Amino acid sequence: MKETKISVKDLNLYYGEKQALRNITLDIPEKRVTAFIGPSGCGKSTFLRVLNRMNDLIDHVKIEGEVFIDGVNIYDKSLDVVNLRKNVGMVFQKSNLFPKTIYENIVYGPKINGIRDKKLLDEIVEKTLNQAAIWNEAKDRLNENALSLSGGQQQRLCIARALAVEPEIILMDEPASALDPLSTAKIEELIHDLKKQYTIVIVTHNMQQAARVSDQTAFFYLGELIEFDRTTKIFTNPSMKQTEDYVTGRFG
Protein backbone atom coordinates (compact mmCIF):
# COMPACT_ATOMS: atom_id res chain seq x y z
CA MET A 1 0.00 0.00 0.00
CA LYS A 2 1.24 3.46 -0.88
CA GLU A 3 1.38 6.35 1.54
CA THR A 4 -1.84 7.94 2.66
CA LYS A 5 -2.68 11.21 0.91
CA ILE A 6 -6.09 11.98 2.33
CA SER A 7 -7.20 10.83 5.75
CA VAL A 8 -10.80 11.30 6.88
CA LYS A 9 -11.82 10.80 10.51
CA ASP A 10 -15.39 10.60 11.86
CA LEU A 11 -16.88 12.91 9.28
CA ASN A 12 -20.52 13.92 9.64
CA LEU A 13 -22.27 16.29 7.26
CA TYR A 14 -25.69 17.90 7.66
CA TYR A 15 -27.84 19.79 5.17
CA GLY A 16 -29.80 21.81 7.69
CA GLU A 17 -31.47 19.16 9.86
CA LYS A 18 -30.89 16.28 7.49
CA GLN A 19 -27.76 14.24 7.96
CA ALA A 20 -26.18 13.35 4.62
CA LEU A 21 -22.95 11.66 5.75
CA ARG A 22 -22.50 9.50 8.87
CA ASN A 23 -19.21 8.79 10.60
CA ILE A 24 -17.09 8.43 7.51
CA THR A 25 -13.56 7.28 8.21
CA LEU A 26 -11.22 6.29 5.42
CA ASP A 27 -7.67 6.73 4.09
CA ILE A 28 -7.06 7.47 0.43
CA PRO A 29 -3.59 6.44 -0.79
CA GLU A 30 -1.30 8.60 -2.88
CA LYS A 31 -1.03 8.20 -6.67
CA ARG A 32 -3.81 5.70 -6.89
CA VAL A 33 -7.33 5.83 -8.26
CA THR A 34 -10.01 5.59 -5.61
CA ALA A 35 -13.60 5.09 -6.76
CA PHE A 36 -16.76 5.96 -4.82
CA ILE A 37 -19.78 3.92 -5.82
CA GLY A 38 -23.30 3.65 -4.49
CA PRO A 39 -26.90 4.39 -5.46
CA SER A 40 -28.12 7.94 -6.16
CA GLY A 41 -28.41 10.06 -3.05
CA CYS A 42 -26.02 7.90 -1.03
CA GLY A 43 -23.72 10.85 -0.36
CA LYS A 44 -20.78 9.92 -2.53
CA SER A 45 -20.78 13.20 -4.50
CA THR A 46 -21.32 15.17 -1.31
CA PHE A 47 -18.34 13.40 0.23
CA LEU A 48 -16.22 14.17 -2.83
CA ARG A 49 -17.03 17.84 -2.39
CA VAL A 50 -15.95 17.64 1.24
CA LEU A 51 -12.42 16.99 0.05
CA ASN A 52 -11.95 20.41 -1.56
CA ARG A 53 -14.52 22.21 0.57
CA MET A 54 -16.88 22.93 -2.32
CA ASN A 55 -19.73 22.40 0.15
CA ASP A 56 -18.71 25.70 1.76
CA LEU A 57 -20.50 27.40 -1.14
CA ILE A 58 -23.84 25.92 -0.15
CA ASP A 59 -25.82 27.53 2.66
CA HIS A 60 -26.87 25.55 5.74
CA VAL A 61 -24.19 22.88 5.40
CA LYS A 62 -22.62 21.83 8.68
CA ILE A 63 -19.58 19.59 8.81
CA GLU A 64 -18.12 17.77 11.82
CA GLY A 65 -14.97 15.69 11.93
CA GLU A 66 -11.54 15.99 10.40
CA VAL A 67 -10.05 15.69 6.94
CA PHE A 68 -6.27 15.58 6.68
CA ILE A 69 -4.42 16.11 3.42
CA ASP A 70 -0.69 15.48 3.83
CA GLY A 71 -1.27 15.69 7.55
CA VAL A 72 -2.98 19.12 7.50
CA ASN A 73 -6.58 19.41 8.66
CA ILE A 74 -8.34 21.16 5.79
CA TYR A 75 -11.23 22.18 8.05
CA ASP A 76 -8.89 24.09 10.33
CA LYS A 77 -10.13 27.70 10.66
CA SER A 78 -6.78 29.17 9.67
CA LEU A 79 -6.63 27.25 6.38
CA ASP A 80 -6.77 29.19 3.10
CA VAL A 81 -9.62 27.53 1.17
CA VAL A 82 -8.63 29.14 -2.11
CA ASN A 83 -5.17 27.64 -1.79
CA LEU A 84 -6.68 24.26 -0.91
CA ARG A 85 -8.73 24.27 -4.11
CA LYS A 86 -5.60 24.98 -6.14
CA ASN A 87 -4.09 21.82 -4.77
CA VAL A 88 -7.24 19.74 -5.03
CA GLY A 89 -8.58 20.10 -8.56
CA MET A 90 -12.04 19.12 -9.62
CA VAL A 91 -13.69 17.79 -12.77
CA PHE A 92 -17.48 17.95 -12.82
CA GLN A 93 -20.18 15.70 -14.17
CA LYS A 94 -21.06 17.95 -17.05
CA SER A 95 -18.39 19.89 -18.86
CA ASN A 96 -18.44 23.41 -17.48
CA LEU A 97 -16.00 25.17 -19.76
CA PHE A 98 -16.22 28.93 -19.80
CA PRO A 99 -17.63 30.50 -22.98
CA LYS A 100 -14.13 31.60 -23.86
CA THR A 101 -11.46 30.25 -26.20
CA ILE A 102 -9.70 26.95 -25.57
CA TYR A 103 -6.54 28.86 -24.70
CA GLU A 104 -8.32 31.17 -22.25
CA ASN A 105 -9.99 28.24 -20.51
CA ILE A 106 -6.64 26.60 -19.81
CA VAL A 107 -4.85 29.74 -18.67
CA TYR A 108 -7.76 30.87 -16.44
CA GLY A 109 -6.38 29.05 -13.41
CA PRO A 110 -2.72 30.00 -13.89
CA LYS A 111 -3.72 33.62 -14.54
CA ILE A 112 -5.70 34.02 -11.33
CA ASN A 113 -2.65 32.57 -9.60
CA GLY A 114 -0.68 35.49 -10.92
CA ILE A 115 1.14 33.99 -13.90
CA ARG A 116 1.37 36.72 -16.54
CA ASP A 117 4.34 35.59 -18.66
CA LYS A 118 2.94 34.79 -22.12
CA LYS A 119 5.66 32.26 -22.91
CA LEU A 120 5.09 30.40 -19.67
CA LEU A 121 1.33 30.36 -20.25
CA ASP A 122 1.88 28.97 -23.77
CA GLU A 123 4.00 26.21 -22.27
CA ILE A 124 1.34 25.39 -19.68
CA VAL A 125 -1.31 25.15 -22.42
CA GLU A 126 0.76 22.77 -24.53
CA LYS A 127 1.79 20.68 -21.55
CA THR A 128 -1.66 20.25 -20.03
CA LEU A 129 -3.38 19.64 -23.37
CA ASN A 130 -0.80 16.93 -24.00
CA GLN A 131 -1.40 15.45 -20.55
CA ALA A 132 -5.13 15.39 -21.22
CA ALA A 133 -4.48 13.78 -24.62
CA ILE A 134 -6.25 16.50 -26.55
CA TRP A 135 -3.30 18.49 -27.93
CA ASN A 136 -3.51 17.03 -31.43
CA GLU A 137 -7.20 17.81 -31.73
CA ALA A 138 -6.98 21.27 -30.20
CA LYS A 139 -3.61 22.72 -31.22
CA ASP A 140 -4.89 24.36 -34.41
CA ARG A 141 -7.98 25.82 -32.81
CA LEU A 142 -6.66 27.26 -29.55
CA ASN A 143 -8.36 30.57 -30.29
CA GLU A 144 -11.73 29.07 -31.08
CA ASN A 145 -14.57 29.06 -28.59
CA ALA A 146 -14.16 26.00 -26.37
CA LEU A 147 -17.86 25.25 -26.63
CA SER A 148 -17.37 24.37 -30.31
CA LEU A 149 -15.63 21.13 -29.24
CA SER A 150 -17.49 17.83 -28.96
CA GLY A 151 -18.76 16.64 -25.57
CA GLY A 152 -15.89 14.20 -25.02
CA GLN A 153 -13.31 16.76 -26.08
CA GLN A 154 -14.88 19.33 -23.76
CA GLN A 155 -14.58 16.98 -20.81
CA ARG A 156 -10.92 16.27 -21.57
CA LEU A 157 -10.39 20.01 -21.84
CA CYS A 158 -11.94 20.36 -18.37
CA ILE A 159 -9.37 17.86 -17.12
CA ALA A 160 -6.60 19.83 -18.83
CA ARG A 161 -7.91 23.01 -17.23
CA ALA A 162 -7.83 21.37 -13.80
CA LEU A 163 -4.26 20.17 -14.42
CA ALA A 164 -3.11 23.68 -15.36
CA VAL A 165 -3.04 24.83 -11.73
CA GLU A 166 -0.78 21.86 -10.88
CA PRO A 167 -2.89 20.14 -8.25
CA GLU A 168 -1.74 17.01 -6.47
CA ILE A 169 -5.21 15.55 -6.11
CA ILE A 170 -7.93 15.45 -8.78
CA LEU A 171 -11.54 14.88 -7.81
CA MET A 172 -13.82 13.65 -10.58
CA ASP A 173 -17.58 13.71 -10.16
CA GLU A 174 -18.99 11.21 -12.68
CA PRO A 175 -16.74 12.62 -15.39
CA ALA A 176 -17.95 10.31 -18.15
CA SER A 177 -21.63 9.88 -17.32
CA ALA A 178 -22.77 12.19 -20.10
CA LEU A 179 -20.41 10.79 -22.75
CA ASP A 180 -20.61 8.13 -25.44
CA PRO A 181 -18.65 4.86 -24.98
CA LEU A 182 -15.73 5.95 -27.16
CA SER A 183 -15.23 9.22 -25.30
CA THR A 184 -15.66 7.35 -22.02
CA ALA A 185 -12.87 4.96 -23.02
CA LYS A 186 -10.61 7.93 -23.74
CA ILE A 187 -11.34 9.47 -20.34
CA GLU A 188 -10.63 6.15 -18.62
CA GLU A 189 -7.37 5.78 -20.50
CA LEU A 190 -6.50 9.29 -19.40
CA ILE A 191 -7.26 8.51 -15.75
CA HIS A 192 -4.95 5.53 -16.04
CA ASP A 193 -2.12 7.75 -17.30
CA LEU A 194 -2.71 10.50 -14.77
CA LYS A 195 -2.42 8.30 -11.70
CA LYS A 196 1.35 8.15 -12.20
CA GLN A 197 1.49 11.75 -11.07
CA TYR A 198 -1.78 12.49 -9.32
CA THR A 199 -3.99 11.10 -6.59
CA ILE A 200 -7.37 10.60 -8.20
CA VAL A 201 -10.75 10.21 -6.55
CA ILE A 202 -13.61 9.41 -8.88
CA VAL A 203 -17.34 9.16 -8.25
CA THR A 204 -19.11 6.91 -10.70
CA HIS A 205 -22.48 5.30 -11.30
CA ASN A 206 -20.98 2.88 -13.74
CA MET A 207 -19.67 -0.16 -11.88
CA GLN A 208 -17.74 -1.55 -14.81
CA GLN A 209 -15.99 1.77 -14.94
CA ALA A 210 -15.09 1.62 -11.27
CA ALA A 211 -13.81 -1.91 -11.79
CA ARG A 212 -11.75 -0.86 -14.82
CA VAL A 213 -10.10 2.34 -13.59
CA SER A 214 -9.77 2.16 -9.84
CA ASP A 215 -7.32 0.56 -7.46
CA GLN A 216 -9.65 0.67 -4.51
CA THR A 217 -13.35 1.23 -4.18
CA ALA A 218 -15.56 2.65 -1.47
CA PHE A 219 -19.21 1.66 -1.36
CA PHE A 220 -21.58 4.24 0.11
CA TYR A 221 -25.15 3.60 1.12
CA LEU A 222 -27.55 6.05 2.79
CA GLY A 223 -24.75 8.35 3.88
CA GLU A 224 -22.64 5.62 5.37
CA LEU A 225 -19.43 4.08 4.17
CA ILE A 226 -20.33 0.40 4.00
CA GLU A 227 -17.12 -1.03 2.70
CA PHE A 228 -13.75 0.22 1.49
CA ASP A 229 -11.23 -2.18 0.01
CA ARG A 230 -9.17 -3.11 -3.04
CA THR A 231 -11.34 -2.90 -6.15
CA THR A 232 -10.79 -6.55 -7.05
CA LYS A 233 -11.98 -7.58 -3.60
CA ILE A 234 -15.07 -5.34 -3.69
CA PHE A 235 -16.15 -6.73 -7.03
CA THR A 236 -15.27 -10.40 -6.54
CA ASN A 237 -15.45 -11.11 -2.86
CA PRO A 238 -17.01 -8.29 -0.82
CA SER A 239 -17.25 -8.75 2.93
CA MET A 240 -20.61 -7.06 3.33
CA LYS A 241 -23.92 -8.38 2.11
CA GLN A 242 -25.09 -4.89 0.99
CA THR A 243 -21.98 -4.42 -1.15
CA GLU A 244 -22.49 -7.77 -2.80
CA ASP A 245 -26.14 -6.99 -3.53
CA TYR A 246 -25.20 -3.68 -5.07
CA VAL A 247 -22.28 -4.79 -7.25
CA THR A 248 -24.19 -7.78 -8.52
CA GLY A 249 -27.09 -5.51 -9.44
CA ARG A 250 -29.65 -6.82 -6.98
CA PHE A 251 -30.55 -3.28 -5.89
CA GLY A 252 -29.59 0.32 -6.56
Next chain:
Amino acid sequence: MELKKRKKDFSGFISLGIVRLMFFFLAFILILLLGKIFIEGIGVISLEFLIDEPRNNMTEGGIGPAIFGTVAVTLFMVLFAVPLGVFSAIYLNEYAKDTFFTRIIRTSINNLAGVPSIVFGLFGLGFFILFVGKNLDEVFETGLLFGQPALLWASATLAVLVLPIVIVSTLEALNSVPKSHRDASYGLGATKWQTIKNVVVPQARPGILTGTILAISRGAGETAPILFLGAAFFLPNLPIADLCIGDYCIPMINPTEQFMYLAYHIFIMATQSSNPTETLPLQYGSTLVLIVLTFLLNITAIIFRYRFRKSLGRL
Protein backbone atom coordinates in the same frame (compact mmCIF):
# COMPACT_ATOMS: atom_id res chain seq x y z
CA MET B 1 -57.45 -0.39 -32.90
CA GLU B 2 -59.78 2.25 -34.19
CA LEU B 3 -58.06 5.42 -35.32
CA LYS B 4 -60.17 8.52 -35.26
CA LYS B 5 -60.41 11.15 -37.90
CA ARG B 6 -59.02 14.55 -37.17
CA LYS B 7 -61.60 16.96 -35.76
CA LYS B 8 -61.69 20.60 -36.64
CA ASP B 9 -60.08 22.58 -33.84
CA PHE B 10 -62.45 25.56 -33.70
CA SER B 11 -61.24 27.13 -30.47
CA GLY B 12 -57.66 26.97 -31.74
CA PHE B 13 -58.73 28.54 -35.00
CA ILE B 14 -60.53 31.38 -33.25
CA SER B 15 -57.78 32.13 -30.73
CA LEU B 16 -55.19 32.19 -33.50
CA GLY B 17 -57.42 34.64 -35.32
CA ILE B 18 -57.70 36.91 -32.29
CA VAL B 19 -53.98 36.81 -31.56
CA ARG B 20 -53.20 37.58 -35.17
CA LEU B 21 -55.70 40.43 -35.27
CA MET B 22 -54.18 42.00 -32.16
CA PHE B 23 -50.72 41.79 -33.64
CA PHE B 24 -51.72 43.43 -36.93
CA PHE B 25 -53.67 46.10 -35.06
CA LEU B 26 -50.56 46.95 -33.04
CA ALA B 27 -48.32 46.91 -36.10
CA PHE B 28 -50.83 49.17 -37.88
CA ILE B 29 -50.83 51.73 -35.04
CA LEU B 30 -47.04 51.71 -34.89
CA ILE B 31 -46.64 52.16 -38.63
CA LEU B 32 -49.29 54.87 -38.66
CA LEU B 33 -47.53 56.75 -35.87
CA LEU B 34 -44.02 56.50 -37.26
CA GLY B 35 -45.25 57.06 -40.82
CA LYS B 36 -47.09 60.25 -39.88
CA ILE B 37 -44.07 61.60 -38.01
CA PHE B 38 -41.76 60.68 -40.86
CA ILE B 39 -43.89 62.16 -43.65
CA GLU B 40 -44.64 65.39 -41.77
CA GLY B 41 -41.18 65.75 -40.31
CA ILE B 42 -38.81 64.83 -43.12
CA GLY B 43 -39.59 68.08 -45.00
CA VAL B 44 -38.04 70.38 -42.40
CA ILE B 45 -34.94 68.25 -41.82
CA SER B 46 -31.83 69.88 -43.21
CA LEU B 47 -28.29 70.37 -42.01
CA GLU B 48 -29.29 73.86 -40.97
CA PHE B 49 -32.21 72.52 -38.92
CA LEU B 50 -29.89 70.14 -37.11
CA ILE B 51 -27.26 72.74 -36.27
CA ASP B 52 -28.98 76.11 -35.89
CA GLU B 53 -30.63 77.49 -32.81
CA PRO B 54 -34.36 78.32 -32.81
CA ARG B 55 -35.24 81.77 -34.17
CA ASN B 56 -38.19 84.08 -34.45
CA ASN B 57 -40.22 82.79 -31.54
CA MET B 58 -39.33 79.17 -32.44
CA THR B 59 -41.09 79.31 -35.79
CA GLU B 60 -37.81 79.27 -37.70
CA GLY B 61 -34.28 78.05 -37.30
CA GLY B 62 -33.23 74.70 -35.96
CA ILE B 63 -32.85 72.55 -32.91
CA GLY B 64 -29.07 72.26 -32.63
CA PRO B 65 -28.80 73.16 -28.93
CA ALA B 66 -31.63 70.79 -28.04
CA ILE B 67 -29.92 67.88 -29.83
CA PHE B 68 -26.67 68.70 -28.09
CA GLY B 69 -28.37 68.95 -24.71
CA THR B 70 -30.20 65.65 -25.16
CA VAL B 71 -27.03 63.78 -26.10
CA ALA B 72 -25.03 65.38 -23.27
CA VAL B 73 -27.65 64.69 -20.59
CA THR B 74 -28.17 61.11 -21.79
CA LEU B 75 -24.42 60.39 -21.81
CA PHE B 76 -23.98 61.73 -18.29
CA MET B 77 -27.04 59.77 -17.22
CA VAL B 78 -25.52 56.53 -18.55
CA LEU B 79 -22.22 57.34 -16.82
CA PHE B 80 -24.05 57.69 -13.49
CA ALA B 81 -26.67 55.00 -13.81
CA VAL B 82 -24.77 52.06 -15.32
CA PRO B 83 -21.88 51.76 -12.82
CA LEU B 84 -24.19 52.43 -9.87
CA GLY B 85 -26.82 49.99 -11.12
CA VAL B 86 -24.38 47.25 -12.08
CA PHE B 87 -22.51 47.36 -8.78
CA SER B 88 -25.75 47.41 -6.80
CA ALA B 89 -26.99 44.41 -8.75
CA ILE B 90 -23.71 42.56 -8.20
CA TYR B 91 -23.99 43.20 -4.48
CA LEU B 92 -27.65 42.12 -4.33
CA ASN B 93 -27.19 39.00 -6.42
CA GLU B 94 -23.78 37.77 -5.32
CA TYR B 95 -23.11 39.03 -1.82
CA ALA B 96 -26.30 40.02 0.00
CA LYS B 97 -27.93 37.26 1.99
CA ASP B 98 -31.60 36.58 1.43
CA THR B 99 -33.05 38.37 4.43
CA PHE B 100 -36.23 40.31 5.10
CA PHE B 101 -34.29 43.52 4.62
CA THR B 102 -32.85 42.62 1.20
CA ARG B 103 -36.26 41.43 0.06
CA ILE B 104 -37.70 44.82 0.93
CA ILE B 105 -34.92 46.43 -1.09
CA ARG B 106 -35.62 44.19 -4.09
CA THR B 107 -39.31 44.99 -3.96
CA SER B 108 -38.58 48.69 -3.59
CA ILE B 109 -36.38 48.65 -6.67
CA ASN B 110 -39.20 47.16 -8.68
CA ASN B 111 -41.67 49.65 -7.27
CA LEU B 112 -39.32 52.53 -8.02
CA ALA B 113 -39.85 51.80 -11.72
CA GLY B 114 -43.54 52.58 -11.28
CA VAL B 115 -43.17 55.97 -9.58
CA PRO B 116 -44.47 58.86 -11.76
CA SER B 117 -41.55 60.66 -13.33
CA ILE B 118 -42.60 64.09 -12.05
CA VAL B 119 -41.93 62.77 -8.55
CA PHE B 120 -38.35 62.12 -9.60
CA GLY B 121 -38.18 65.71 -10.80
CA LEU B 122 -39.24 67.01 -7.40
CA PHE B 123 -36.83 64.62 -5.73
CA GLY B 124 -34.01 65.91 -7.95
CA LEU B 125 -34.85 69.49 -7.09
CA GLY B 126 -35.05 68.78 -3.38
CA PHE B 127 -32.15 66.39 -3.03
CA PHE B 128 -29.61 67.22 -5.72
CA ILE B 129 -30.05 70.97 -6.08
CA LEU B 130 -31.26 72.19 -2.71
CA PHE B 131 -29.39 69.67 -0.56
CA VAL B 132 -26.30 68.34 -2.36
CA GLY B 133 -25.71 71.41 -4.56
CA LYS B 134 -26.25 74.03 -1.89
CA ASN B 135 -24.01 72.20 0.53
CA LEU B 136 -21.29 71.77 -2.10
CA ASP B 137 -21.41 75.51 -2.67
CA GLU B 138 -21.08 76.18 1.03
CA VAL B 139 -18.26 73.73 1.60
CA PHE B 140 -16.19 74.78 -1.41
CA GLU B 141 -17.31 78.43 -1.22
CA THR B 142 -18.15 78.49 -4.90
CA GLY B 143 -20.99 81.01 -4.60
CA LEU B 144 -23.96 79.87 -6.62
CA LEU B 145 -22.44 77.19 -8.84
CA PHE B 146 -23.87 73.80 -7.86
CA GLY B 147 -26.98 74.92 -6.02
CA GLN B 148 -28.99 75.72 -9.13
CA PRO B 149 -30.61 73.80 -11.96
CA ALA B 150 -27.93 72.32 -14.20
CA LEU B 151 -27.14 69.57 -16.69
CA LEU B 152 -25.34 67.62 -13.97
CA TRP B 153 -28.41 67.41 -11.74
CA ALA B 154 -30.76 66.63 -14.61
CA SER B 155 -28.52 63.70 -15.60
CA ALA B 156 -28.27 62.54 -12.00
CA THR B 157 -32.05 62.64 -11.59
CA LEU B 158 -32.65 60.77 -14.84
CA ALA B 159 -30.03 58.27 -13.67
CA VAL B 160 -32.08 57.63 -10.51
CA LEU B 161 -35.16 57.29 -12.72
CA VAL B 162 -33.60 54.62 -14.95
CA LEU B 163 -31.69 52.90 -12.15
CA PRO B 164 -34.37 50.22 -11.59
CA ILE B 165 -34.22 49.31 -15.28
CA VAL B 166 -30.45 48.85 -15.15
CA ILE B 167 -30.55 46.95 -11.84
CA VAL B 168 -33.35 44.60 -12.83
CA SER B 169 -31.83 43.62 -16.17
CA THR B 170 -28.40 43.21 -14.59
CA LEU B 171 -29.88 41.03 -11.84
CA GLU B 172 -31.51 38.83 -14.45
CA ALA B 173 -28.28 38.59 -16.43
CA LEU B 174 -26.23 37.68 -13.34
CA ASN B 175 -28.80 35.14 -12.28
CA SER B 176 -28.71 33.38 -15.63
CA VAL B 177 -24.97 32.64 -15.41
CA PRO B 178 -24.91 28.88 -14.72
CA LYS B 179 -23.83 27.75 -11.26
CA SER B 180 -21.56 25.19 -12.93
CA HIS B 181 -19.39 27.99 -14.32
CA ARG B 182 -19.00 29.49 -10.86
CA ASP B 183 -18.14 26.03 -9.50
CA ALA B 184 -15.51 25.61 -12.21
CA SER B 185 -13.92 28.89 -11.23
CA TYR B 186 -13.96 28.15 -7.49
CA GLY B 187 -12.62 24.68 -8.23
CA LEU B 188 -9.59 26.23 -9.89
CA GLY B 189 -8.82 28.22 -6.77
CA ALA B 190 -10.45 31.51 -7.68
CA THR B 191 -11.74 33.82 -4.98
CA LYS B 192 -15.29 35.08 -5.02
CA TRP B 193 -14.33 38.43 -6.49
CA GLN B 194 -12.12 36.80 -9.16
CA THR B 195 -15.03 34.57 -10.09
CA ILE B 196 -17.42 37.50 -10.36
CA LYS B 197 -14.96 39.63 -12.30
CA ASN B 198 -13.68 36.98 -14.71
CA VAL B 199 -16.59 34.60 -15.16
CA VAL B 200 -19.91 36.06 -14.03
CA VAL B 201 -19.79 39.67 -15.23
CA PRO B 202 -18.35 38.89 -18.70
CA GLN B 203 -21.25 36.52 -19.31
CA ALA B 204 -23.73 39.06 -17.98
CA ARG B 205 -22.50 41.87 -20.26
CA PRO B 206 -25.12 41.42 -22.99
CA GLY B 207 -27.87 41.62 -20.36
CA ILE B 208 -26.29 44.69 -18.79
CA LEU B 209 -26.26 46.35 -22.19
CA THR B 210 -29.90 45.49 -22.74
CA GLY B 211 -30.58 47.41 -19.54
CA THR B 212 -28.48 50.31 -20.80
CA ILE B 213 -30.40 50.36 -24.09
CA LEU B 214 -33.73 50.48 -22.29
CA ALA B 215 -32.40 53.15 -19.95
CA ILE B 216 -31.27 55.37 -22.83
CA SER B 217 -34.63 55.09 -24.54
CA ARG B 218 -36.45 55.96 -21.36
CA GLY B 219 -34.14 58.78 -20.30
CA ALA B 220 -33.87 60.55 -23.64
CA GLY B 221 -37.65 60.75 -23.96
CA GLU B 222 -38.45 62.05 -20.48
CA THR B 223 -39.72 65.58 -20.03
CA ALA B 224 -41.35 65.84 -16.64
CA PRO B 225 -38.36 65.15 -14.35
CA ILE B 226 -36.11 67.75 -15.94
CA LEU B 227 -38.66 70.58 -15.84
CA PHE B 228 -37.14 72.00 -12.66
CA LEU B 229 -33.64 70.78 -13.25
CA GLY B 230 -32.16 73.01 -15.88
CA ALA B 231 -34.03 72.33 -19.09
CA ALA B 232 -34.16 75.76 -20.68
CA PHE B 233 -36.97 77.32 -22.63
CA PHE B 234 -34.55 78.96 -25.02
CA LEU B 235 -30.78 78.88 -24.69
CA PRO B 236 -28.87 79.43 -27.91
CA ASN B 237 -25.46 78.92 -26.27
CA LEU B 238 -24.29 75.37 -25.87
CA PRO B 239 -23.32 74.28 -22.32
CA ILE B 240 -19.65 74.20 -23.18
CA ALA B 241 -16.65 75.59 -21.35
CA ASP B 242 -12.94 75.35 -21.99
CA LEU B 243 -11.20 72.92 -19.70
CA CYS B 244 -7.64 74.12 -19.31
CA ILE B 245 -4.65 72.22 -17.98
CA GLY B 246 -1.87 74.80 -17.97
CA ASP B 247 -2.00 76.51 -21.34
CA TYR B 248 -3.67 73.61 -23.08
CA CYS B 249 -7.41 74.04 -23.42
CA ILE B 250 -10.08 71.75 -24.83
CA PRO B 251 -13.79 72.52 -25.04
CA MET B 252 -15.77 70.28 -22.69
CA ILE B 253 -19.41 69.91 -21.75
CA ASN B 254 -19.97 72.14 -18.76
CA PRO B 255 -22.22 70.19 -16.41
CA THR B 256 -23.09 73.23 -14.29
CA GLU B 257 -24.85 75.02 -17.17
CA GLN B 258 -28.47 74.83 -18.19
CA PHE B 259 -29.36 73.15 -21.46
CA MET B 260 -32.06 72.61 -24.06
CA TYR B 261 -33.68 69.22 -24.33
CA LEU B 262 -35.46 67.79 -27.36
CA ALA B 263 -38.42 66.29 -25.58
CA TYR B 264 -38.91 69.46 -23.54
CA HIS B 265 -38.43 71.60 -26.63
CA ILE B 266 -41.22 69.76 -28.44
CA PHE B 267 -43.46 70.30 -25.44
CA ILE B 268 -42.60 74.00 -25.39
CA MET B 269 -43.25 74.44 -29.10
CA ALA B 270 -46.57 72.69 -28.83
CA THR B 271 -47.93 74.42 -25.76
CA GLN B 272 -45.99 77.58 -24.89
CA SER B 273 -45.41 79.09 -28.31
CA SER B 274 -47.47 82.16 -29.21
CA ASN B 275 -48.32 80.49 -32.49
CA PRO B 276 -48.44 76.71 -32.19
CA THR B 277 -49.74 76.21 -35.73
CA GLU B 278 -46.66 77.83 -37.23
CA THR B 279 -44.32 75.68 -35.15
CA LEU B 280 -46.14 72.48 -36.15
CA PRO B 281 -43.74 71.41 -38.95
CA LEU B 282 -40.83 72.04 -36.60
CA GLN B 283 -42.53 69.92 -33.94
CA TYR B 284 -42.79 67.03 -36.36
CA GLY B 285 -39.19 67.56 -37.44
CA SER B 286 -37.97 67.61 -33.83
CA THR B 287 -39.95 64.50 -32.99
CA LEU B 288 -38.41 62.68 -35.94
CA VAL B 289 -34.95 63.80 -34.83
CA LEU B 290 -35.64 62.62 -31.26
CA ILE B 291 -36.71 59.19 -32.48
CA VAL B 292 -33.70 58.86 -34.79
CA LEU B 293 -31.36 60.12 -32.07
CA THR B 294 -32.64 57.59 -29.52
CA PHE B 295 -32.31 54.95 -32.20
CA LEU B 296 -28.70 55.94 -32.89
CA LEU B 297 -27.80 55.91 -29.20
CA ASN B 298 -29.42 52.49 -28.97
CA ILE B 299 -27.58 51.22 -32.04
CA THR B 300 -24.27 51.97 -30.33
CA ALA B 301 -25.24 49.85 -27.36
CA ILE B 302 -26.67 47.15 -29.62
CA ILE B 303 -23.40 46.91 -31.55
CA PHE B 304 -21.52 46.46 -28.28
CA ARG B 305 -23.99 43.79 -27.20
CA TYR B 306 -23.59 41.99 -30.51
CA ARG B 307 -19.82 41.90 -30.03
CA PHE B 308 -20.09 40.57 -26.49
CA ARG B 309 -22.54 37.89 -27.54
CA LYS B 310 -20.26 36.89 -30.38
CA SER B 311 -17.28 36.58 -28.06
CA LEU B 312 -19.38 34.33 -25.80
CA GLY B 313 -20.21 32.11 -28.77
CA ARG B 314 -23.93 32.79 -28.42
CA LEU B 315 -24.52 33.71 -32.04
